[in-house]
Amino acid sequence: MKSSLLPILQQAFPTESVVSYETKTKIVQANAEGHLVTVLFDSGDDNDNGDNNNNNNGRCDNTAVENDKSCFVKTVDANYYYEKKGKNSWPDFRRTIMYLRTEVRFYQEILPDLLSALTLSSSSSSLSSNVNIFSTPEIYASNYNLDGLLTEEERATDDPMQGPVDVDWNTTTTTSTNFITTAAVDATAVSAANSSKGGYIVMETIPELQYIQDSPITIQQAKDALDGIAAFHASAWENQELLIKAQTRLSRGSYHLKTRNPKEVTGLVDAWIQFTTAFDINIDDNNNDNYATLSHGDCKAMNFFLPISNDENKDNNRGVILIDFASTGVGLGMSDVAMLIHHAIRPEHLDDGGEMMLVDHYINKLNDLLLLKQQQQQQQNQEEETHDVNDTTMNTTTRPIKQSLCYYPKEIALWHYKLAVADYFRFFLGRFWKSATPESFEKRKYSKNTAFINRDRDAAFAFIKRVEKYMTEIEQVKQNKDNFLSS
Template identity: 30%
Template sequence: MSVSADSGLLNDLYGHPLTCDSLSTLLDEAGGSVSAFELVPGSERRWPQSHSAKLRVCQGDIARTIFLKKVEAAGATSDKPPATLRRDMLSNRCEARFYREFAPVLRARGVHLIEALAVVEQLSELDLAGGKRDGQRGGGVLLLLESAEGFDQASPLTRAQAQCALAGLAQLHAAAWEDRALLRQAAIRLHEGGGTWWALRQRGTEEMTRMHTIWPRFLSAFAEMAPEVTSRPSITSLPERLARLAPWIATELTAAVEAPFATMVHGDPKAANIFLPRRAGDGGGTAVPVDFQWVGLGFGMSDVAYHLSHAVLPDALEAGGGEAELVAGYCAALRSRLPTAAAAAYTDEVATYHYRLALADYARLVLSRFVTDAAPAAFAANDTGPRAANVGVIYRNSHAAVRFVERVDEALSHLELGSPSALRCAVRDFEGAASEWALINKLDEQMCEDLRGESKKPLPPTYGANWFWAHCDPMRRTYCNWRTLTLEVAGAPAGFCLVSRGAAAAPAGSRKRSRKQRIAFLELFWIAVAPALRGQGYGEMLMRRSIETARDLWDDLQEVRLHVMADNASAICFYERAGFVQVALKKDYLPGHDALRMALQLPPLVLQVAEVKHL
């Protein structure tokens, strides 16, 4: 037997050296007596919580490679606080229980998992009342697993590798999907409250407060690289927005055993924890997830959002159909394995909602842990360090970090519409109150800026606040199909939207006119939101609720139409995100100003409004 200086790796949890006899006992049901074994040179790995290596084991005429993973509480960092040490040891016990109690069930259902040949867990002290530090210092976990031959680990992942990894996660999620008996056992035997290592219940609210000191450093360090992003109000206020929604998001992502869409999540599917078949680059083979310290009850999108953020190259997220296509691919793989009714129930709307929640949930942890010297140079150093493969791409790739921040901003803008804080918002008829006129005066310059777009050409004097005043008179609704609506936030006016009902002989952009039937449409004249609230989703909410209000008033509406200055790129982007399409260009819509005519078909928008209200 050839053994390296292993510093206790080849001892059992009681400190006794592993022998052929002791290995034979451990592997009693996995191949028979061991006649010889050796540690595979170069295979040892040390991590903060574990020590591992490959063993070459001879059992009769068969020689095979086995993976040994060992965790000892006594070997943990001596200065770890008791709560942190306990959390670490509970996660290792969770992995032992998963391989012993749950992996056989999942493997029988077709999930590709590494087989556990032996599981030894000596962490009963964790169940003692009081959780004393000395008690937690004893015991550990020893795992003997089949070696993943024919698989590779890669980090970060290409698009094809990410697709393979997501298919593997979909396989895992489908196998436990809404299985109440299995999930009930998971709730009892695995992590209390559910899986994922970044969950608020695991990290605590104290850690979250670090966002407020770390975030300004990040913004300063990346200001030169991404000035538009780092100066955006909705970005600079990310810590406050995340902190405000964090408890609600955590509640939404806590899956009860009986909850629709509940399943078992891996809880830490970074690139290092996904074994990829060597054919993954050309779409072949099935990925195998490993390292189940944070497995537990949850919603599958927690794994998906974390994996795409932590493990995948930004170019891979932007190629082809982008990130949305990767998520859609996961959903397709998941649904293909679910019963028909369950697959139909897991709609794209539900998946998108869960994905946004999961992305924001992970962002809370990211903003609390961005390296304190976060800067492009520091990220580049992380990308070449000895443990780069275990470091998230958003901590080692500047483009990925900035892209992640923008994705979180977008997700929050949607979630804020459905959170309890959104209940403090209302859209009502304009009343002509002094506070409303005061806001119009403040918005005068901004409204003119919106009309001018990027050209900054002068406007006719009839536009701006004077035009707005003329159209906001509440009495106007008595003699035409016109409404001015006010956005109210926390009891104060915060924005306005002007709409009117019209009719045309054809859909917008169509040259074919109908003599028999006219098309009823809603003309949207303006969306104005107080500057301090811009970039937080209020404009989208105001538009959607205004359209919903108009739909209640005029049930024959089939389209929404609007004009937008042709050079106002940000406004055009805003409307396109809401589903509007460009149908025509109107020259000199205002003297010297061209405008785009945009339109939105109402049936899908009505569904979207209902979904936002429901979520």
């Protein structure tokens, strides 16, 4: 896969004649590579006069074809990554390929059901006038071949010394998943695209004039992002069939402890001592199934394409576009909220009630969407009944809408948020702050893809103070419960 993207692109566009591609941008991040490319199709012009000089990366003419397509190709070369890092850290390598498998499965198996479940129409409720629906990029093709590397039961914190055994790194067979496209493709291209361990995703590019990626983000941008993630959570809320499928086919949601390297857990105490020493500072549950949903799992601002508001776009009611579902799974939606707020918002915007204002915004938006969902379901049920029963008095206004079991009470939601903040702190301390110094913060100062609390000291200290407050409350609740049980 590292040598050429051509076989992948030929598989992504099987009904077109893909002759080559031009790479505009290449991004290397950790274990994955991203390629912004223009796919070049056969122009159908045979007047090349025998000139075999491929002046346009494989196309004999120099003219652009009208349907040449821009797309983004994400690749993971497991062979290369294992040789580079995996031999020294199998848990990290396994988590890497779990991310790949999860993202491909999400796009192929979960997203279609998720979108079909999200039936928020503009005519069904007065609430819908303010509905901000999320979307995802169109996926042209996706696939992975991890045979011999993963089983369905394994998690990254299993035996840290475990590694792949008798793996044929160059097998040309793959039974892991079906292709996104069902059109016939060239067998040679399929074999070449899947001739080594790893995988790929080919997706549409997002218009730069209509959307923006940024971090940190403003309060209004944060509200837009929270609207989008609330719609994502609402679409799976209480959908038991979908959640069971996701629980079976995806890895654990969010930054779950089970998916982390064991060293991140065993080194928590030392990491905290190192962090407080380096910066010279002194700081004075199981998921409830009733509130389980799909958690994005990597809910940072750079995984949102936020709509740009200007004169050209003001009449276009677009929602946010979500990307990077490599950590998606069943969990609490508040895990996403906690990460977004503390990953991408300046600490001064969270002071004086700013943090709780954003949490309330999410809770209100989610409950509005859940109510709308319930209204639509009830209306659909009544329409089915009226189809069978000749009762002209039956309509959507004659039956009161009962209190929904999927309603997210604010008290419970806030409790989940505090737990999620504490859990995010656990993840962050074990993963990032064990080697943090003022110099490392300064080095990452302008890195938008890095959490703001990992590149701004004021943000980090403010986060720690909030964590201390919430952990004190959590400990008090636990102590009260223990006292009650022992009395």
